[in-house]
Amino acid sequence: MMDAYDRFELLINDRVVKTPVAIASMAGVVDAAYVLERAAHIGAAFIGGYSIDGPTLEASRQMAEGGRKEFLYDDPLEALGREIDALKQSDVVAGVNLRGSAPAAYATVAEAFEDRVVYEIDAHCRQPAMLAAGCGEFLLEHPARLVEIIRALKSEDVTVSVKVRAGVAADDADLARTVWKAGADILHVDLMDFGHNKLRQIRNASPLTLIANNSINTFDRAMDAFSHGADLVSLARNSDPWTLAGLDAAITRYADEGGWYNAPKQLCRGGDIRALAFCCMPVKPCPLLPALERLGLSKNEYLRVKQEAVKGTPLENGKSTCFGSLAWCCKISSPCMFRNMTLEQRGLSAREYMRCKHRLAEKILHRLFDEETADESS
Incomplete structure (x- = not known):
């Protein structure tokens, strides 16, 4: 039987990704327990988002008071440690989606957990409280700050992902090149309504591992993303066990038959x-x-x-x-x-x-x- 690396030839954080199907973070929802319930049919998962310093924890509290789900705790490192330890039992490549107000906050987390996980910078959240704290989409409008955070994490010799929302930065291709040149390893893109044209534009701009996100919950949509540049697809709201199992089975079958699961269109x-x-x-x-x-x-x-x-x-x-x-x-x-x-x-x-x-x-x-x-x- 073909092993996962021979099938997909996909490595993240020096670990084999068994299937190019991932779970994207949803604050207050995606934690270790959520991932472990779905571990059989995913190759990677990003838990969180987790606020990691005073300003972003206060923003999380404000958002929770407004009715949004959030992970709330007194000690970020202790809380993250529990989640990361819980994921050790799984063969899923684990990432933590982080929301911090300054580069030093990210570096502190990476210093604590080293290469045990992928560190994903949340440049995606668009809640006003998070923007005011200097994270989420704020970073797409202030790319110099994003570069500082990437470099702070890379100074700890860890794998870095950047989660973004397409159409927010002045130019998404330029953004991809910027985060690549800063040292990031992965670009995790919420495509919004842009579809594969945006994905192709980003793929042509950098050699980063590219994860496509947003309503990619069928085999046809996954193949559309793969054939325009994605290395993985991720699901959030539709990451139920049945959808994940169906995607995993169909993509695996296609890879076994075709030899190159994400071959581009001509x-x-x-x-x-x-x-x-x-x-x-x-x-x-x-x-x-x-x-x-x-x-x-x-x-x-x-x-x-x-x-x-x-x-x-x-x-x-x-x-x-x-x-x-x-x-x-x-x-x-x-x-x-x-x-x-x-x-x-x-x-x-x-x-x-x-x-x-x-x-x-x-x-x-x-x-x-x-x-x-x-x-x-x-």
Whole structure:
């Protein structure tokens, strides 16, 4: 039986994520007990949100008095410690969604619990009391403060997620790049009503692990998110055991059959930049050419990157294909007798072909984003 890493090849906080289905935080609701009841069919969970200093605890009390559910306690570290300890019995990758008024508050929590959990910065809450305390959406309108918090957490050598609401920052792609450059590892995006176009925009801006959130409670919606850049999908209000079990089963079955559970749509059909793995040589007018121009990649560089990336792999050859190599062949869902004939001749299954394309996409993205980082540091 295929193991979880072989199926999804997904790691968070140096732990295998057994399924790309997560639970998002809901203040006053999602705690360790909530997660443990659903642990069989989720790969990650973010408990909270938890207020972690005086100003945000006071904001939580005000919100509770107004009728909202909140986690209220006298000692944040003691309360978080109990929850984190309770989650040790599970194979779910645990994260804590935190609301603090200053970078030092986050660093204090990370110093206490080190790498036991993922630390998620709540840049999502839009309640006036939290905004006044300097957290939630306040951070999207003051990205310099958000950067300070990310750096404070990373100074403790921990994994950092940032939970945001799409459409609040001046430019979501710029925001993604900013949090990536600041050192964040994960971007957890409430897509609101923007859908996959926003997701693709964010995916094209950074190599962060990307979690898509908001009404993704069916297999079709999950696949739409995956095919436009998401690595995981998360549920909040609809995170009941039945919905989670159905999603987990359907996504697992798709991964076992297809080989690449979150393969992008082809570039000419609206896919994100991972779809360069499916593009042919740049010999005719098509969406590839403007995509390369936006990326600052010349035709010759594109050719060289793909040719180097497939050396020594099953994609290197393919004399019967249009361009003499499987490197330039399209997604397995697109009919092509020449590609299929080559796969049969080489004894390569459709599933194995897609796994090779996944490796190719990873190498292309590393080339694009790692080189950008190197250019900026030189």
